[in-house]
Amino acid sequence: MFAMMEASRLEELHLAQDPATGLKAVIAIHSTRLGPALGGCRYLSYPDEQSAIRDAIGLAKSMSYKAALAGLEQGGGKSVLIRPAHVANRGALFEAFGRMIESLGGRYITAVDSGTSSADMDCIAQHTNHVTSTTRGGDPxxxxxxxxxxxxxxxxxxxxxxxxxxxxxxxxxxxxxxxxxxxxxxxxxxxxxxxxxxxxxxxxxxxxxxxxxxxxxxxxxxxxxxxxxxxxxxxxxxxxxxxxxxxxxxxxxxxxxxxxxxxxxxxxxxxxxxxxxxxxxxxxxxxxxxxxxxxxxxxxxxxxxxxxxxxxxxxxxxxxxxxxxxxxxxxxxxxxxxxx
Missing domain, CATH: 3.40.50.720 (NAD(P)-binding Rossmann-like Domain)
Incomplete structure (x- = not known):
């Protein structure tokens, strides 16, 4: 795993789970050199956990490059939530993810991405301000x-x-x-x-x-x-x-x-x-x-x-x-x- 991080020059890799909601989350922070890492939250099925981690790392690197060339004072990050076969309460799962983001102290800001919606961001926003593209913020x-x-x-x-x-x-x-x-x-x-x-x-x-x-x-x-x-x-x-x-x-x-x-x-x-x-x-x-x-x-x-x-x-x-x-x-x- 460290070899994957070194190859892409990734700063941080965070893994968290919450058995009560079924949350299995990966947050990859590629760079905070230009500002807090910003990148979407994917909620997709993956063949295995390594595939989810590789996806998060690769996309986080792209977000760093994207922010830099766009002239933004942001770093690059990405989060991947592994979609379970069955989820009892989607809202509770995203609230648990919001608590995970809050624990990072503002180094990562999340947003909508494949498999997520503004309603999901609203759930995250109940526990952290480090989220954008909520219902109030609008669809990007x-x-x-x-x-x-x-x-x-x-x-x-x-x-x-x-x-x-x-x-x-x-x-x-x-x-x-x-x-x-x-x-x-x-x-x-x-x-x-x-x-x-x-x-x-x-x-x-x-x-x-x-x-x-x-x-x-x-x-x-x-x-x-x-x-x-x-x-x-x-x-x-x-x-x-x-x-x-x-x-x-x-x-x-x-x-x-x-x-x-x-x-x-x-x-x-x-x-x-x-x-x-x-x-x-x-x-x-x-x-x-x-x-x-x-x-x-x-x-x-x-x-x-x-x-x-x-x-x-x-x-x-x-x-x-x-x-x-x-x-x-x-x-x-x-x-x-x-x-x-």
Whole structure:
């Protein structure tokens, strides 16, 4: 376990359980160099406890890099709650998790993530102030989608020579809160949408409301398009799937889209421009971080413009250095975090 921490330069790893509620929680604090660690709370099933710990550590590192490149005074962290087969009282479980967060003295601030909701954050908030995206705070998903939309325009400009998205074929994998909101924004500017999701109802809604073309999930990656926008769970691009791609760029909302760092180099070799996920999808983090500090909506919206500016900077470095944008983004983040 310490080897895993050292490999990712993780500061702290906390494990806690509460047999009375079924809580089994992992909190990974990657860095507090720039401020308290902030990162969402996942509530998912895992094949084993090691998988949950690896997920928390990897995501916490991404959150540190994301906060640094977004210009936020926050560190990076992530929590993972292992979903039990049966839970008698979900509210009590999240209240127990709130007590765990409070015991950390403000070094970690939690928020919604996969499998959790604002109602869950409300339960956590009964025992700690170190929580955001409560019902009162609002859903960060629209701001994530706004940032991804701006990032797609910057990506189109860098790869295709224009940020006019009219007629652009965008394949969206995943129509959750962020994916669907992104589809709505793309539709509004005249983009052609190809969509897939495991929820057939969400796909049908996009077809009816947005004129999207439904594509089977197993076929989407190989479907010709201008931009592929992964907006589901991570890890969809590996050594095998990246060879199937028939797009000019990959720019989407999903976290940890690349199964390994080497996949970024393969994309580069194939001439496919990659928008580093933790840069393009940082709108939600920007919203929850600034909202937690009491910033106005106007201030938050203005800060979102930094996403496209940062991507443009990364693309320029990548072009000049003949490196993957993912490698460039990591180097820039590490310089901010570690001074090198």
């Amino acid at each position: 998903s629209p701001h994530t989608a706004m940032g991804v939309f701006a990032g797609i325009r910057a990506t189109a400009l860098a790869r295709l020579g224009s940020d006019d998205l009219t007629g652009l074929r965008v394949a969206i994998q995943g129509l959750g809160h962020v994916g669907y909101a992104l589809a709505e924004q793309l539709h509004a500017v005249g983009a052609e949408l190809l969509v897939s999701d495991l929820d057939a109802g969400r796909v049908q809604l996009a077809v009816e409301q947005l004129g999207a073309q439904a594509v089977p999930s197993e076929s989407l990656l190989a479907t010709p398009c201008d931009i592929l926008a992964p907006c589901g769970l991570g890890g969809i691009l590996d050594a095998e799937t990246v060879q199937q791609l028939r797009c000019s760029a990959v720019a989407g909302a999903a976290n940890t889209q690349l199964a390994s760092a080497e996949v970024a180099d393969t994309l580069q070799d194939r001439g496919i421009l990659y928008a580093p996920d933790y840069v393009i999808n940082s709108g939600g983090l920007i919203y929850v971080a600034l909202q937690h500090r009491g910033a106005s909506l106007a201030t938050i919206t203005a800060h979102l413009t930094k996403i496209s500016e940062r991507l443009t900077e990364i693309y320029a470095h990548a072009e000049a250095e003949k490196r993957s944008p993912a490698r460039v983004a990591d180097s820039l983040a590490e310089r901010l975090l570690y001074g090198r």
